[in-house]
Amino acid sequence: MADGSSETKSSNQMWGGRFASGPDAIMEEINASIGFDKKLYAQDIRGSIAHATMLAHQGIISAEDKDKIVHGLDTILSEIDSGAFEFSRRLEDIHMNIEARLAALIGPAAGRLHTARSRNDQVALDFRLWVKEELQKTEKALTGLIAAFLDRAEEHAETVMPGFTHLQTAQPVTFGHHCMAYVEMFGRDRARVRHAIEHMDESPIGAAALAGTGFPIDRHMTAMALGFREPTRNSIDTVSDRDFALEFLSIAAIAATHLSRLAEEIVIWSTPQFGFIRLSDAFSTGSSIMPQKKNPDAAELVRAKTGRVNGSLVALLTVMKGLPLAYSKDMQEDKEQVFDAAESLELAIAAMTGMIRDVTIRADRMKAAAGSGYSTATDLADWLVREAGLPFRDAHHVTGRVVALAEQKGCDLADLPLAELQAINSAITDKVYGVLTVEASVASRTSFGGTAPSEVRKQIAWWRARN
Ligand code: ARG
Numbered sequence: 001m002a003d004g005s006s007e008t009k010s011s012n013q014m015w016g017g018r019f020a021s022g023p024d025a026i027m028e029e030i031n032a033s034i035g036f037d038k039k040l041y042a043q044d045i046r047g048s049i050a051h052a053t054m055l056a057h058q059g060i061i062s063a064e065d066k067d068k069i070v071h072g073l074d075t076i077l078s079e080i081d082s083g084a085f086e087f088s089r090r091l092e093d094i095h096m097n098i099e100a101r102l103a104a105l106i107g108p109a110a111g112r113l114h115t116a117r118s119r120n121d122q123v124a125l126d127f128r129l130w131v132k133e134e135l136q137k138t139e140k141a142l143t144g145l146i147a148a149f150l151d152r153a154e155e156h157a158e159t160v161m162p163g164f165t166h167l168q169t170a171q172p173v174t175f176g177h178h179c180m181a182y183v184e185m186f187g188r189d190r191a192r193v194r195h196a197i198e199h200m201d202e203s204p205i206g207a208a209a210l211a212g213t214g215f216p217i218d219r220h221m222t223a224m225a226l227g228f229r230e231p232t233r234n235s236i237d238t239v240s241d242r243d244f245a246l247e248f249l250s251i252a253a254i255a256a257t258h259l260s261r262l263a264e265e266i267v268i269w270s271t272p273q274f275g276f277i278r279l280s281d282a283f284s285t286g287s288s289i290m291p292q293k294k295n296p297d298a299a300e301l302v303r304a305k306t307g308r309v310n311g312s313l314v315a316l317l318t319v320m321k322g323l324p325l326a327y328s329k330d331m332q333e334d335k336e337q338v339f340d341a342a343e344s345l346e347l348a349i350a351a352m353t354g355m356i357r358d359v360t361i362r363a364d365r366m367k368a369a370a371g372s373g374y375s376t377a378t379d380l381a382d383w384l385v386r387e388a389g390l391p392f393r394d395a396h397h398v399t400g401r402v403v404a405l406a407e408q409k410g411c412d413l414a415d416l417p418l419a420e421l422q423a424i425n426s427a428i429t430d431k432v433y434g435v436l437t438v439e440a441s442v443a444s445r446t447s448f449g450g451t452a453p454s455e456v457r458k459q460i461a462w463w464r465a466r467n
Contacts, residue, residue, distance in 0.1 A: 033332050034087050037094045039339060041080045043129040044094050045073045047122065050225040051205055052113055060116065060215050065109040072106040073098070093332075094126070095119050116215035117208055120239040120327040124204035127335065129226065131248050134342045135197050141349040142190040142255070146183050146467050148356040153179035153460050157453045160438045161276065161366035162375055167268075169373030172438040173451040175366060180459050182262055187463070189255040196251055200244035203228035207238035210326040240326040242316070245338050249313040252345045256309040259348050263303035266355060267296050275365045280358035283351065298351045305344040312337035370438045374403045374413055379435040379444065388427035398425045412436075 049070050056066035076098055079085040091097045096119075103110040156175040163173035203223035206213070212235040219231035232238040269276035270284075279296055287293035316337045319330050377399050384395035401424045406413050414436040421428045434440055446452040449459070 028089060031092060031329075032089045033093045033335070034089055034091065034097055036336050036339060037123075037126075037332075038080075038087055038097070039335075040094050040123075040126040040130055041098065042077065043126040043133075044098055044122070045077045046129065047125045047205055047226065048098070048113055049073055050222045051117060053225065054218055054221045055112070055115055055215075057221065058216050058218055060217070061112045065112050068106045068109040069102065069113050072102045072110065075105060076101050093119070093123075095122050116213040116217050117205060118210075118239075120209050121204050121207040121235075123332075124207070124239055124241070125226070127338075128200060128204060128244050131244050131338060132197060132200060134338075135193050135248060135251075138252075138255075138342075138345065138349075139190055139193045139197070141346060141353070142186050142193065143467060145349055145353045145356070146186050146190070146463065148353050149179045149183045149186070150460055150463055150467065152176075152356060152361070153183070153456065156361060156363070157456045157460070159361065159363045159366060160370045160442055162370045162373065163451070169369070169375050171378055172370040172375050172441045174442050174453055174456055175361060175363075176453065176456045176460070177451040180456060180463075182258070183459075183463055185258045186255070187466075189251065189258060192251045192254070196244070196247045198229075199247065201229040202232040203230070204232050204238045204241075206231060207235035210236050210239050236326045240323070240328075240331075242320055242331060242334050245334050246313070246316055246320065248338060249309070249316055249341055252341045253306075253310045253313045256306040256341075256345055256348060259352055260303045260306040262352060263299040266299040266359070267303070270294075270296050270299075274369070276362055276369070278360040278362060279355065280360070282358060283355045298355060302348045302351055305348045308344050309341045312341040367438065371412060374406065376413055376436050376438060376441045377403050379441045380413060380432065382444075383432055383435045384425070384427070387429075387431065388425070390425075390427070 052066050052069045055061040056063050087097055091100050099110065153176040159175040160172050161175045161178065162169040163171050203219065203226055205222050206217050206219035223231045268274055270279050279294065283298040284294045285297045287295060316334055319333045323330055380402060381395040381399040384390045384398055385392050402413065402421060405420060406416055414433055418430050435444065442451050446455055
């Protein structure tokens, strides 16, 4: 049997490196969250001030102690704001770092702050406050992105471009209409954000460790003071619930997915082959070796950020899956996912808003592409139904033959001579040329939500009144 010291030595060699000092170092490393939860300092201090004020109001602590606590917390807030505060990993997390500093500043009164609460409801409060503020920021950012799209849509309500399905030219649409599709998508994201803010607008503080407390606290008072609608109703659920974080991440994942689709279109449209748009220098880079290139880096990175955001959602879902009620330390792993996703989403929305505002629209290229690929074939079929009384299936067949003829001659539908059209179907008259242009095609699509410029302007007005 090895003696105690040599056993310690060989174990240490196994742990190695930075853990050379043994189990204490490993425990500190795995247990501490101060490295990331210091982000919650303002929320932690705000929550503690509300809690202490309530405790004094209820006669649980003295007014004198409350004043000392509040004053001390204000001091700590400015110390952290100014960068003077020294965070200690030995003190584990933001809650204990602040409490220890409070004790150093005001003495024994600091020990009264933690009456009738636990770190379980404290962290639930801090994090919820943080997520709520982040959602409010996200709402503003999405409003800015929607505004950018509304401006571009207005400018280009009449600009014709090819509409795609399967990324194959389908029917002509307007660029304004295409922009408004994104307004709908980001509008839904914003609606989800607003709903989530309402959903999570309940104060966790006072749930204590999990069972509530015997002290005569007033949870409605702290809820009001912290800007919540009401306190949460079940203390067990309160300390084990991270739905607000999961909702944030789900919303972020859907929004990031929308952003990635837009980013992909920007990447495609800015290729020389498409040439629908020209990106500003601000949001693209040159190649170090190929002087002709302009790369859509910002769009590509927005597209890629979606991976991080989606990853964060899956990570937290996996952390929470199967956790028994109520609090488990597993839940400490919630914050980094949310912080990272929030940072990525904020940046992606900002970059996209900038790109949409800056991008040059090449209307000539869009129009030329809109006319290629026999994009008005459906208009021809519709015309045959409307003006020549053909059943749609027959009209579809006739149109197919007309398209084949144009293909064989290597020309557009509008370039086919009337005689040749009539040879395919005698009911065709020269009026048909009125629907074969892309402008006529888009102008005719006046159904609610359709691509006609008149309809797109109505959609813009509807959104302007709500943005
Ligand atoms: N740092 C912890 C977290 O983020 C705070 C709560 C700790 N509670 C406890 N009972 N150990 O989850």
